Amino acid sequence: SQKIEQNSEALNIQEGKTATLTCNYTNYSPAYLQWYRQDPGRGPVFLLLIRENEKEKRKERLKVTFDTTLKQSLFHITASQPADSATYLCALSEMKTSYDKVIFGPGTSLSVIP
Amino acid sequence: SQTIHQWPATLVQPVGSPLSLECTVEGTSNPNLYWYRQAAGRGLQLLFYSVGIGQISSEVPQNLSASRPQDRQFILSSKKLLLSDSGFYLCASSRDRGREGIGYTFGSGTRLTVV
Numbered sequence: 001s002q003k004i005e006q007n008s009e010a011l012n013i014q015e016g017k018t019a020t021l022t023c024n025y026t027n028y029s030p031a032y033l034q035w036y037r038q039d040p041g042r043g044p045v046f047l048l049l050i051r052e053n054e055k056e057k058r059k060e061r062l063k064v065t066f067d068t069t070l071k072q073s074l075f076h077i078t079a080s081q082p083a084d085s086a087t088y089l090c091a092l093s094e095m096k097t098s099y100d101k102v103i104f105g106p107g108t109s110l111s112v113i114p
Numbered sequence: 115s116q117t118i119h120q121w122p123a124t125l126v127q128p129v130g131s132p133l134s135l136e137c138t139v140e141g142t143s144n145p146n147l148y149w150y151r152q153a154a155g156r157g158l159q160l161l162f163y164s165v166g167i168g169q170i171s172s173e174v175p176q177n178l179s180a181s182r183p184q185d186r187q188f189i190l191s192s193k194k195l196l197l198s199d200s201g202f203y204l205c206a207s208s209r210d211r212g213r214e215g216i217g218y219t220f221g222s223g224t225r226l227t228v229v
Contacts, residue, residue: 043220
């Protein structure tokens with residue numbers, strides 16, 4: 001069956017450290033993968049997109065890797081801050097014909113401790 | 115950039131009552147539009163998507179329906195709500211299918227509680 005899995009446990013890290021979140025998928029062939037941030041009671045906010053032919057993408061303190069052999073994406077936040085505390089969602093797209101069907105993972109809750 | 119307006123923010127409705135949630139998009143034309151539901155502690159479940167006016171596709175059989183009467187308006191409806199319809203409803207828009215590296219834009223969501 002098809003699955004998208006993220007860190008099952010909430011992640012607690014110390015301020016200033018690097019947070020690493022994992023997204024694994026099974027029985028999908030994604031054309032691209034996205035990461036979103038979601039704060040409580042709010043809609044997700046798009047952070048980064050990485051395509052199947054890209055291995056790494058960076059944006060400020062964020063870095064995403066995409067390994068289609070391992071069927072895994074890693075999301076890193078360097079020099080983490082308490083303001084980075086949120087739930088992070090990974091999402092993949094298989095580029096169906098008429099629309100870009102995007103399937104979301106369950107999310108990982110990140111808490112950055114001052 | 116795109117902005118999605120979604121209302122109301124919270125809604126408490128009795129079982130068996132009708133529902134209408136509206137979503138409007140600014141800053142783009144001919145977007146793909148989506149309705150998602152998010153149960154507590156769960157991922158986003160795609161309910162409906164639309165690639166144009168009057169074009170609606172359903173991802174899961176359910177008690178809900180969707181309509182797109184205008185290019186930038188997307189409506190989620192129900193004739194009779196069930197307890198299981200409770201959840202956080204999100205409208206989303208996309209337009210580039212990943213070509214420009216732009217993801218979905220989401221609205222702020224509606225928290226629906228059916229009592």
